[in-house]
Amino acid sequence: MTLQFHPSEPNHVPPELIVDFDMFHVPPGLSDPTQIWHNLVREGAPKIFYTPRNCGHWVFLEYEDIADGYLNHEIFSTHQTPIPPIEPFPTMQPQGMDPPEHNVFRRILAPLFTPVAVKKLLPELHRRSAELIEPLVAKGRCDFITEYAERFPTSAFLHIMGLPQERLADFLRMANTFFRATDEAERAANLNEIYGELELMFRDKEKNPGNDVASVIVNARDANGHQHPWNDILSCGFLLFVAGLDTVTNTMASVWRYLAATPSARQFFVEKMNKPEALMPAIEELIRITSVANNPRRIAKDCVYKGITFKKNDRLLLVATLANRDPKVFNNPQTIDLDREVNAHVAFGVGPHRCVGSILAKREIMVSLQEWLKHMPDFWLADPQPPSTMFGGTVMGFKSLVLEWSKEAPK
Amino acid sequence: MKVSVNLEKCFGHARCEDLCPEVFATDPVEGKCVIKNSEVPPELEKKVILAVRNCPEFALQLSESEAEKS
Numbered sequence: 001m002t003l004q005f006h007p008s009e010p011n012h013v014p015p016e017l018i019v020d021f022d023m024f025h026v027p028p029g030l031s032d033p034t035q036i037w038h039n040l041v042r043e044g045a046p047k048i049f050y051t052p053r054n055c056g057h058w059v060f061l062e063y064e065d066i067a068d069g070y071l072n073h074e075i076f077s078t079h080q081t082p083i084p085p086i087e088p089f090p091t092m093q094p095q096g097m098d099p100p101e102h103n104v105f106r107r108i109l110a111p112l113f114t115p116v117a118v119k120k121l122l123p124e125l126h127r128r129s130a131e132l133i134e135p136l137v138a139k140g141r142c143d144f145i146t147e148y149a150e151r152f153p154t155s156a157f158l159h160i161m162g163l164p165q166e167r168l169a170d171f172l173r174m175a176n177t178f179f180r181a182t183d184e185a186e187r188a189a190n191l192n193e194i195y196g197e198l199e200l201m202f203r204d205k206e207k208n209p210g211n212d213v214a215s216v217i218v219n220a221r222d223a224n225g226h227q228h229p230w231n232d233i234l235s236c237g238f239l240l241f242v243a244g245l246d247t248v249t250n251t252m253a254s255v256w257r258y259l260a261a262t263p264s265a266r267q268f269f270v271e272k273m274n275k276p277e278a279l280m281p282a283i284e285e286l287i288r289i290t291s292v293a294n295n296p297r298r299i300a301k302d303c304v305y306k307g308i309t310f311k312k313n314d315r316l317l318l319v320a321t322l323a324n325r326d327p328k329v330f331n332n333p334q335t336i337d338l339d340r341e342v343n344a345h346v347a348f349g350v351g352p353h354r355c356v357g358s359i360l361a362k363r364e365i366m367v368s369l370q371e372w373l374k375h376m377p378d379f380w381l382a383d384p385q386p387p388s389t390m391f392g393g394t395v396m397g398f399k400s401l402v403l404e405w406s407k408e409a410p411k
Numbered sequence: 412m413k414v415s416v417n418l419e420k421c422f423g424h425a426r427c428e429d430l431c432p433e434v435f436a437t438d439p440v441e442g443k444c445v446i447k448n449s450e451v452p453p454e455l456e457k458k459v460i461l462a463v464r465n466c467p468e469f470a471l472q473l474s475e476s477e478a479e480k481s
Contacts, residue, residue, distance in 0.1 A: 344426075344467045350467050
């Protein structure tokens with residue numbers, strides 16, 4: 001098989017731009033996994049550098065370049081991007097397509113995740129969040145990751161796709177294997193299982209359309225009035241399955257970890273709990289500071305960017321947490337300021353590939369905070385925590401986060 | 412004060428709508444910013460300025476209204 005998208009040998013990279021850096025390696029003793037990136041800045045790494053790890057990729061350290069990486073799709077493609085490279089790699093619709101082809105599925109999804117569309121989901125999101133949180137209250141302790149942060153986004157996924165809530169255990173298991181398994185055979189079987197479920201779902205929604213996202217995707221028509229290619233429909237379902245789960249899980253993990261350690265922040269949120277307009281800017285600030293998702297790109301053609309030679313198929317990682325703490329753009333960028341007024345962060349990317357589910361993701365966090373703080377306004381980190389729970393990669397986070405609270409009802 | 416949007420640059424973050432729903436909405440089909448009232452009432456000026464400064468795409472611009480120019 002010809003490897004069409006494989007990077008060439010990095011002979012074009014000058015030695016002064018090479019840094020030995022492994023994005024998957026989180027050394028012990030860091031306060032949180034984003035610090036692997038901020039340490040590079042502190043240590044004076046070049047603002048555009050190349051690491052030979054993970055089959056080689058570039059990293060931008062500054063906001064200006066990272067924003068270019070999101071916006072300039074003629075150089076920085078989202079098509080066939082994985083780091084380390086995998087071929088063949090399934091092209092997810094619309095994320096894995098560059099404009100203008102990208103617009104076909106983007107136009108199907110965009111109306112489904114606007115503020116008004118997401119607002120209609122809120123009552124059911126509250127109900128599902130409460131259903132998961134209420135049984136925890138009397139326990140006084142939980143692993144926030146496995147007992148809430150993984151469950152809620154998966155439950156929300158079932159709702160938006162019009163799948164029955166009884167399937168939660170199956171979809172949790174599939175998601176867990178997808179995000180955690182390292183064994184190649186297990187991963188292949190898992191992909192088959194996910195695609196099998198998506199096939200059944202879309203076939204059902206084709207015959208019995210409902211008021212849900214899956215029905216809209218499968219029954220959408222192209223400019224000639226035809227259904228979109230079946231593989232594209234499946235890969236769009238796959239994108240919605242994988243993109244909205246571990247990103248939300250790990251953002252919530254970082255947010256709850258911060259709240260557990262910061263009584264004044266808990267107080268801040270408790271006071272604003274019923275005022276979404278006041279809550280959202282503070283949630284945006286916590287999203288800026290957590291920024292768990294790093295987005296790979298592939299260089300689309302040989303080119304020179306800011307004096308540096310990039311070769312076609314070189315990989316590049318866009319690290320939002322670096323952009324979001326660039327002192328040229330943010331005042332006191334390393335400080336969490338819940339009253340921050342100006343915060344044009346890029347945690348969801350910018351440009352045509354802006355995370356289509358960003359508004360849903362933020363509302364999932366808001367709903368979860370509201371439901372959690374209603375029952376558990378006071379909670380803290382269990383001591384000790386399980387060892388080495390942090391992980392890096394394209395989504396950074398925690399494998400475990402044990403929280404405790406008083407079992408007595410709040411005053 | 413007037414506010415306008417460059418729809419070439421807007422990609423539907425809806426940060427403006429979160430910050431000032433009185434002035435900004437999101438088109439239900441395109442998923443992009445819609446300005447409900449480009450003449451900003453004085454009592455909303457502070458919120459609109461914040462919305463402009465929080466746009467991750469720098470897609471919103473402020474200008475003087477006709478009355479202010481004269």
